[in-house]
Amino acid sequence: MTTKDWAAWHEAYENPASDLTFRLREVQAAISAWLDSRPDPALRVVSIxxxxxxDLLGVLSTRSDATRVAARLIELDPRNAAVARTRAAAAGLSGVxxxxxxxxxxxxxxxxxxxxxxxxxGVLGNMTEPDALATIAALPSLCTxxxxxxxxxxxxxxxxxxxxxxAFTAAGFAEQSYLAPQHSVFSFGVHRLEAQPRPLPAEGRMFTFLDPADRPHGSEELLRRRPG
Structure with missing residues (x-):
């Protein structure tokens, strides 16, 4: 069974015309807009x-108010985790x-x-559809x-x-925006929790991140070059 090299996967970011780079810019813009809309002195962020x-580090490293953000980046690949730690330290992001x-x-x-x-x-496409739906249903247990x-x-x-x-609607979220560009293969949604949050389960599994050999069609692994 083939195992995806998730460190090498990031090389597509070096191509300014790649879908991955385009997606990154959209996500970073949304993070910046969210921070601008939240004047709270302290905010918590979790990246799954x-x-x-x-995405998050690229935004925080440019902001003078980054110290009000406490963030946990959860990443299983030790090489990617090491890069993230180095980036956060280099930017002086002690709250990450x-x-x-x-x-x-x-x-x-x-x-x-x-x-x-x-x-x-880049997560929901790397699990089975039942796991993706279950993950969305479980998100209120992670939220304020x-x-x-x-x-x-x-x-x-x-x-x-x-x-x-x-599934987001059923879980108590309201859609704030949704982007599905014709020239790209990804979709990007922003949802806000309107229902009451739920307690975090003490144990158990929310989803299983799949190996490429087992990944369903339409996954996020392949982000092809944008035309033009």
Missing amino acids: CAGEGR EVAETDAGLYTAYKGAVPADLIILV PGATVLWTRGRQHHDPTPKLRA
């Missing part, structure tokens, strides 16, 4: 399967913690939730009242996002 943390652990386990979130912002980027969730999902072979958007 954070990789090198380029990188947890090298399985983000599918509820125990990975102890001490970091409830959070005001959940970053779920009114928390925001940023999520993406690829549309390479089919468009699963109608089911995902319906």
Whole structure:
């Protein structure tokens, strides 16, 4: 069974015309807009399967108010986790913690939730559809009242996002925005929790991140070059 090299996967960011780079810019813009909309003196952020943390760290490293953010980046790959730690330290982001652990386990979130912002980027396409729906249903246990969730999902072979958007509604979230660009293969949603949060389960698994050999069609692994 082939195992994806998740460190080498980040090389697509070096191509300014790649879907991955385009997606990164959209996510970073949403993070910046969210921070601008929240004047709170202290905010909690959790990034699920954070990789090198380029989205959140790239934003915080440019902001003078970054010290009000306490963040946990959860990433299982030790190489990606090491890069994220180095980036955070270089930017002086002392409020950022990188947890090298399985983000599918509820125990990975102890001490970091409830959070005001959940970053779920490049994750839902790397699990089965039942796990994706179950993960969305479980998100209120990670959230503060009114928390925001940023999520993406690829549309390479089919468009699963109608089911995902319906699942967010069923879980008590209101859609703030949704982007599905014709020239790209990803979708990007922003949802706000309107229902009451739930307690974090003491144990158990929210999802299993799949090996490429087992990953369903339409996954986020392949983000092809944008035309033009």
